[in-house]
Amino acid sequence: MPDTTVPDTAGGDTVPQTYPEISVVVATRDRPGLLERAVASILGQDYPGRIECIVVYDHVDVRELDVPAGPDRSLKLIANTHRQGLPGGRNSGVEAATGELLAFCDDDDIWLPTKLSRQAERLADPAIGAVSCGLRLRGPGIDKERVLDRDLVVLDELLADRVMEVHSSTMLVRRSTWAAAGEVDEDIPGGYSEDYEWLLRVSAHTPIAVVREALVVVDWHGGSFYFGRWATIVEAQRYLIDKHPELARSRAGMARLRGQIAFALASGHRRTEAVKELAAVVRLNPREKRVLVTVPVILGLMTGERVLRMAQKRGKGI
Structure with a gap:
């Protein structure tokens, strides 16, 4: 790990400060232009420690990327060896990761340069095993910040509400948190709500700290990938309810999930x-x-497609 020196406020000497290596997993399929933009924003972080970016190609040919790595930066291109889909891609990436801290970035999102350094500061607290941050939704007709007004998100809040600001592209977690929560669920139908399901397990292990800044730009298309895949959404949400009986602790949260089922x-x-x-x-x-x-x-x-498009224009989903 790279060392820097910082003043010892007690005696005036300098003491070494280490920065844990961070591995960032980007699962992708066939979006080369957007992918290179995402990878460049990861390798361009101002974090003083090492950053390893692992791009996982989901059952398509591995393609070279024209993105400079720079000092203390590395780029690893691998194939998804797990089940096809986003969950399998993320799990393959973590298996190949060497960093003490783990992060994820969707291949169409962008990180602002201070994201990892600001989040790593919060992980200096040993009581915190995961940290998120605010985000900016940017797309046709929308440019909107979503930043929480609190410093922690706990399990009961996620049971009651999806908490959109705790997004997969905002997360930085300790490897021990990953081990305790477990892999991303590859059995959830269509991979729908895989990030929310994983966050339920993470928040059962540790509170999720929040950096109150919009440090991730989400390319907002509002989940149009699921247009017309209504049967998959129904199956996935019923799977989620069956897997997590603790969801019943929140009537509002259960109403939200069953409302999504009714809509689908x-x-x-x-x-x-x-x-x-x-x-x-x-x-x-x-x-x-x-x-x-x-x-x-x-x-x-x-x-349903029209209703969903109307919601997306306001930066929301169904």
Whole structure:
């Protein structure tokens, strides 16, 4: 690990300060231009320690990248040896990682130069095993910051709400946290909500510290990858509920998840099932906002795709 010297405030001498090596995993498939932009933002961090960027190609040919690494920076290109999909790609990357700290970046997102240094400061506290930061949503018609007004996120908060600001591209965790929480779940249908499912396990092990700055730019397309994949969303959310019985501790949180199921059922033209699911949502939380957006879809007044696009323009999802 690189050493720097800092003043010893007690005696005036200097003492060595070490910076843990950070491994950053970027799972990708076929977005070379966006990928090079993401990798450049990782290797361009002002963090004084070593940074290892591991790009994992998801069952496509490994391609060389024209991104300079620089001192104390390395770029490793590997193939996904796990199940095809984002969870398998991230797990393959961590297996190849050598760093004491682990981070993830989506291949279409950008890190501001101070991200890792600001987050590593928070991990100096041994009681903290993971740290997030704020983000900026940037895309067609939107440029919006999302920054939390608190310094910690705990499990009960994630049970009640997804907490969008705790995004996969914002996370920096100790390797011990990864070991305690376990790999990203490769069995979750379609990889949908894989990041949220993993965060539930992380927050059961450690509070997640928050740097109150927008240090990640998210290329906001609002999850359009899932347009039309309504059956997958239904299966994934039911899988999540079955795997995490602790979700039942929050009526609001359960209403949110079942509201998403009802919306996906309605969008997939499974209206009878959607009505039954929506009735359960109302019993859990009559104020759940997904009731209002699901009813027009059930009635055939709007499509689920149109509702989702309207939400995305406001920087939100369903």
